[in-house]
Amino acid sequence: MSGNNSSRWSNETDLIPVSLPGSVLICTIVSSSLSIFGAVLIFVTYCIVTVAKNQTRRLLVYLTIADLLTAVGNLMGAVRYTLRDESEYINKRDQMAVNCTNTDQICVIQSSITTFSSLASFFWTNIIMVHILMTLISQREWSRFFIKVLYHLVSWGVPLVITFLAASMQALGEDFSISSGPWCWIKGCLKPGEVIFWMTFTGKGWEILTYFLTMTFYILMKFYMIKKKMRFKDRSQNHLREEDELYIMIFFVIVILRVVGTARYFMAVTKAIDDNLLHSFGQTDMVLLHIQSVGDSAQAFCNCILFCVRDTDVRRELWKRICACRLSPDERRPLVTEVNSEVN
Template structure:
């Protein structure tokens, strides 16, 4: 397979800033994931019910955490490889690197799983907006099949087709994804199938679910204006009061897709511009300069999803923040009191 990428565009594309940003985003995401897990445990321990959407958030965080771990291993491999040398680019990675393929498998699988869980959360909020009944076992199994089964199938197919490898940072950062050695059409096809296509679909589908929920809220408000609350049946009153009390919680979960867009849009723009350049042979003005700037943002954004979930659902959530604070400081106070009690016993 020949290299279809201009080697001059690839040498020294990744600099130390990209590596630092990836390391920072991935490390903070892993810490944020554990904080979210611990907060979930404390909330459950305090006797508060765990609804389905919070369980989905945990599954999403698991996917984001493993994605961050994969990116960390990708950076470690990049620092010990020679991806950016003229010889390596010209050779087009004729030999397979198992570490690169394994890292690409992890980040591709869990990256897709993250997109699917984000979409499932938005769909679930839309579907259960006026009816809080828990999902049936069949529906829950379907959710898990979609979010884990489809990514595993696609990524395993990619391995069997030998398309995973170093993409020389054309669509990624300091980590592996789709091999740069593939023909142009195959590269774009597999980049779309194994990530970017699902990501773009997530943007539009989650936006649609968000707008549909907003429309339902507007319809309910109009209904309230037309009909006196006192003339409604008890069941209608219960539905309306439930809708009025739950939006704050739902809006935070709906913000997950916006966070995903803000963090990942830079990589999506790089993917689209690279695809246009690859297939039209048109020289885009200031392409390399803009691409390097976008790469800086992508290096942090692609690894920071779990961090942002932690900020949204732990740090900016007063209830969870107080739970974490009480647990930490109460334990600290207990440990400080023990030596004091020992001294008092000795004096007596």
């Protein structure tokens, strides 16, 4: 995959600008930083809030670990891009057009991190939707030991294998912002067909599959909820937990945040198929690049909003814990007792 075959894309200076606008870097850095903050807040909240320790919320924490790695990787890529020497960058681009084996090891490491974490995020998103669906159907926590082990084997193991294959085939590296932001992914010096294949295999194919699967799970859950509500007029007999209804919103989160990146992927596919369209998407692609630079790094921050703000039980207990920290030991004791009694 990484011979001396130069890519048409690596020689298109109009399509691949030497310098990305500073606004793209700012979008990535701000979005990634917010997600890192949001992920840390989720972890802290999960540790100190007793009511947060159920299986649905625990799965969201695992999803957040993956999204945190993505945010860290994208931030790492943006900082690397900001600190690069522009003349050296141009030389590397020209060298890679001749010899595709030349690449930046930091770029490869960052690409490996974000490839693995993005894939893990897709798998954990699907697993959360499956878990909620089965919990709603069975009306009890669907958390057998075997199921838990299977969750981790699939969500961490499959992305690890895919990332290892891509890295061993030397497909990961500097992509010159083809279907990504100011971070690295698939080497842009490969042949267009090879670039599209690795984009699909290491991310976009699984991302599109996640859209359809989560949409299917969402429709099934809403149908089930409507059916139960029609059967039980009294909501107290319904047994549908509010947190389950809340966390099916991750379907909308992943679609809204990543659909622009998917659109840029299809634009890249179109460019690879038709030479005449190579320059047709320049302005549109740059607008979409700004949006993608925010969306691809923002999922951990959106998880934080769901977990710490929109989840009423978690928000209420977290606020009481925060208030208790401001009080003296004598004043704090009754409030902590009240929180623990509510949980029990």
